[in-house]
Structures are given as structure tokens and as C-alpha cells.
Amino acid sequence: MLNPIGKTIAIALLFLSLNKVNGEDYAASFKKLREQKAEGAKIDSLLDEWRAKNSNDPDAWITSANYYFNESLGPTVSAKTPEKGDYSLKDTTTGKTAGSISFKPNVAKTSRSATDLLQEATGKFPDRLDIWCGLAFIYQESGDFDNELATLKKMVAYTKGHPTGLKWLKGESIQEPENSYVPEKLHGYGVYYEKKENPEDDKRWFQISSLATQEYPNHPEAFNDSAGYYADLGDWKKARELFEKAHQLDPKSPGPLINLGNVCLEAKDPASARKYFEEAIKLEPNGALANEAKQALAKLKKK
Numbered sequence: 678m679l680n681p682i683g684k685t686i687a688i689a690l691l692f693l694s695l696n697k698v699n700g701e702d703y704a705a706s707f708k709k710l711r712e713q714k715a716e717g718a719k720i721d722s723l724l725d726e727w728r729a730k731n732s733n734d735p736d737a738w739i740t741s742a743n744y745y746f747n748e749s750l751g752p753t754v755s756a757k758t759p760e761k762g763d764y765s766l767k768d769t770t771t772g773k774t775a776g777s778i779s780f781k782p783n784v785a786k787t788s789r790s791a792t793d794l795l796q797e798a799t800g801k802f803p804d805r806l807d808i809w810c811g812l813a814f815i816y817q818e819s820g821d822f823d824n825e826l827a828t829l830k831k832m833v834a835y836t837k838g839h840p841t842g843l844k845w846l847k848g849e850s851i852q853e854p855e856n857s858y859v860p861e862k863l864h865g866y867g868v869y870y871e872k873k874e875n876p877e878d879d880k881r882w883f884q885i886s887s888l889a890t891q892e893y894p895n896h897p898e899a900f901n902d903s904a905g906y907y908a909d910l911g912d913w914k915k916a917r918e919l920f921e922k923a924h925q926l927d928p929k930s931p932g933p934l935i936n937l938g939n940v941c942l943e944a945k946d947p948a949s950a951r952k953y954f955e956e957a958i959k960l961e962p963n964g965a966l967a968n969e970a971k972q973a974l975a976k977l978k979k980k
Contacts, residue, residue, distance in 0.1 A: 735801075738801070813829050837855070837892065914944070957970045
């Protein structure tokens with residue numbers, strides 16, 4: 678016969694086991710309804726019940742948000758140049774690209790909001806960085822930069838206050854230190870805008886990189902990104918200052934040195950450019966960046 682403590686443990690384990698089974702049953706039922714192409718009302722009912730009865734299961738919110746996000750996708754016709762994943766529109770007369778068709782969220786109306794669900798989930802499961810990042814991604818895809826940046830700021834605030842016990846997909850623990858892992862995530866969101874190569878998105882890139890430099894002043898990538906923004910503006914002095922900061926924080930990386938070399942070339946300082954390119958080659962003699970440095974040095978010799 679179990680003693681009272683043993684009974685308590687046994688009941689707790691049974692409760693956890695039942696919760697797990699119930700969660701798996703909801704996931705299986707959701708999958709089955711999707712395969713059967715069930716009407717939206719049935720899926721709404723199942724997902725609502727899953728969240729209500731398994732309130733400690735992050736997957737209930739993640740699955741719901743993913744479903745409504747995908748359901749909200751719809752075609753958007755634009756005169757903009759096609760980006761990755763877009764369909765190109767051709768002018769039938771000239772044969773030239775005349776625009777694009779892209780699939781964006783919030784085009785089709787849904788009964789529930791993916792962003793509302795993930796906002797709720799960040800409050801219930803703030804240690805799940807995959808949920809924070811998923812919410813930021815949806816805002817990014819929706820073209821809602823203000824809310825994307827606000828979400829990233831909230832994520833940073835939480836993680837700085839709770840640097841341990843953070844989790845990612847499927848609740849797996851994040852082993853990398855918070856002050857390394859989080860700024861790398863910010864870098865990824867910033868690069869999305871940097872690759873668009875237009876003044877408005879460059880400003881968004883800079884806002885994200887500035888958030889990283891302010892909150893993670895010992896992370897070199899943030900300063901490298903901010904320097905790149907100033908380089909695009911032609912502000913060689915500020916760009917050089919920030920690239921030097923990135924190099925100072927990560928002296929074994931050839932990237933900031935290559936960037937410094939290129940900035941010095943633009944600033945008409947070939948002597949400094951040569952020094953930085955040579956340092957980059959010493960750090961990584963056979964890497965791809967070394968080849969870029971060698972080509973730059975070859976051009977300098979011809980001058």
C-alpha cells in the first residue's frame with residue numbers, strides 16, 4: 678500500500694500522462710480533420726477545445742496560429758519587382774517584367790487571428806523563444822514592421838530578465854548563452870530588410886541592429902550590421918568607427934577587417950585598406966574572404 682506521499686506522486690504522474698495523451702489526441706484529430714478537408718467550423722471547435730482543456734500545452738497555441746496564418750494567405754498583385762517566392766508578371770507587348778504576384782498573410786479572412794493567438798501564447802509561455810520569433814515573423818510577412826519591432830523588444834526584455842531556462846522548438850532547452858543566441862536572432866530579422874536594398878527597408882534594418890547594439894554591446898555582429906547601414910549611406914567615418922568596434926569585439930573574424938578595408942578604399946585611404954586586407958588574409962589564408970582580400974590587394978598594386 679502506498680504511503681500518502683507516494684499516492685500524491687502517482688496521481689501527479691497519471692495526470693501528466695493523461696495530459697500528454699490528450700494533447701497527442703488533439704494533434705491527431707486536427708491532422709485527420711485537415712486530411713478530410715473538414716469545414717472550418719469543425720476545426721475551429723477542435724482547436725478552441727484543445728486550448729481550453731490543455732491550457733499548459735504550447736502546441737495548442739502554436740498549431741492554432743500556424744493553421745490560421747496559412748488560412749489567411751492570399752494572392753497580392755503588385756507592380757513591384759518579384760522577390761524570392763513571388764510569381765513574375767510579364768507585359769504581353771514588351772515581354773518585360775511588369776510586376777509580381779505574392780502570397781501574403783491577412784489577405785483571406787479567418788475566424789481567428791494568428792497574431793492574437795501567439796500574443797496570448799507569449800504571455801503564457803514566455804520562455805519559448807520560438808513563439809516570440811514566430812509572432813515577429815508573421816508581423817514581418819504581413820508588412821507590419823512596428824509590431825514586429827515591438828515584439829522583438831519584448832522578447833529581448835524578457836530574455837535579459839530571464840537568461841536561463843529558455844526553450845526553442847518542441848520545448849528543447851537552448852544551450853547557447855542568451856547574450857549570444859538572441860542577438861543572432863535579431864541579426865536574422867535585420868538581414869531580411871537589408872537584402873531588400875531600398876532606403877525604407879535599410880532604416881528598418883538599422884532599427885533592429887540598433888536594438889542589438891544597445892542591448893548586447895559585446896556582440897560584434899550588431900555593430901557590423903550598423904556599420905553596413907552607414908556604409909550604404911556613404912558615411913565612411915561612422916561606418917569605419919563601427920566596423921572597428923566589431924573587429925575589437927571579435928578580433929579573430931576576417932569579416933569586419935574586409936569591411937574596414939573596403940570602407941577605407943571608399944574613403945581614399947589605401948594605406949589603411951591594405952593593412953586591413955593583409956590582416957584578414959593572415960587570419961584565414963584559404964577562406965572565401967581571403968580571396969576577396971587578395972583581389973582587393975591586387976587592384977591596389979596596380980594603382
